[in-house]
Amino acid sequence: MARTAILGRLIWRVATVAEIREETDAARTLVLDVPEWPGHVAGQHVDVRLTAEDGYSTQRSFSIASAPDSSTLELMVQRIEDGEVSPYLAGVASPGDRFELRGPVGGYFTWQTADPAPVLLVAGGSGIVPLMCMIRTRAAESSRVPFRLVYSVRGPSAAVYATELARRVRDDKGLDVAYVYTRAVPDGWPRPPGRLDAVRLGEAGWPAQFEPSCYVCGPTGFVEAAADLLVAAGNAPERVKTERFGPSGG
């Protein structure tokens, strides 16, 4: 069972957009300055609250992408998402803009650097974000825990963080990345586009006997399917942690 700590009062803080980084045609990273950010554990999220001039407010949660050692906090937002918060963050927010944020919250979908078990990360589309935080945290802490990422995307142009992942596969010892392309494959790719299946997960993941810690994040349908495949392959259900962020995506 995960540790429970007395956490103190959760307050809304003011975040200022320091920089915007275009990741793909459909996604961008917001780099935020958050004064007195208390730090976070890889996999945690924040709630973002937007308030209109008439006092109407709305909120949504976003996974944290940056490692805890960073002086700024990074979130990744998708342009295609509906709702009231994402379209603003993905399309309107500019450097210097401010909004409210609280966190970090969530102790379930987290990776503790002290845990020596090998790690399997399974991402569907923008479900990569909390998993990228784990990969960045692993590097920042010089962890030697073996990591494998299976990253399902519609096509090569939809793969957020692809350049950084390629660099980390080269530089971060013990990190492997395997792509699953569901709609369009790169030139010369050895297999046709298709969904993540048991064979691909078996090739790119860990044998269940290694008792890996598995983290699955993505759209609801993807998460259900991937988690079922992992349990069917012999992984204990309590070692397969999931985070769903709703419909659509990769």
Added chain:
Amino acid sequence: MTDVWVDGNELAGPLRELFDVDVTVARGRCVGCGREGMVAEAIVFDRAPGLVARCPGCNSVLLRMVRGPGRAWLDLRGVTCLEFALPDTP
């Protein structure tokens, strides 16, 4: 798929307004089917005036939370017991 849901991870912030511990890593038992699991594993519907968490085993309502101006309502009708790993007070 027409249903729109997320999961109990999304309850972490709203429940932290009420409790000093992270309720999403508490283990609970469903009144409907007896399934035990962490609150984070619940199916959560958030496109409503509030949050509704349902059991992933039998779909019974586990809890509902509504945050209004100046107050909040928490309905734990579907959870018999919540178990927390809690350090001993020194």
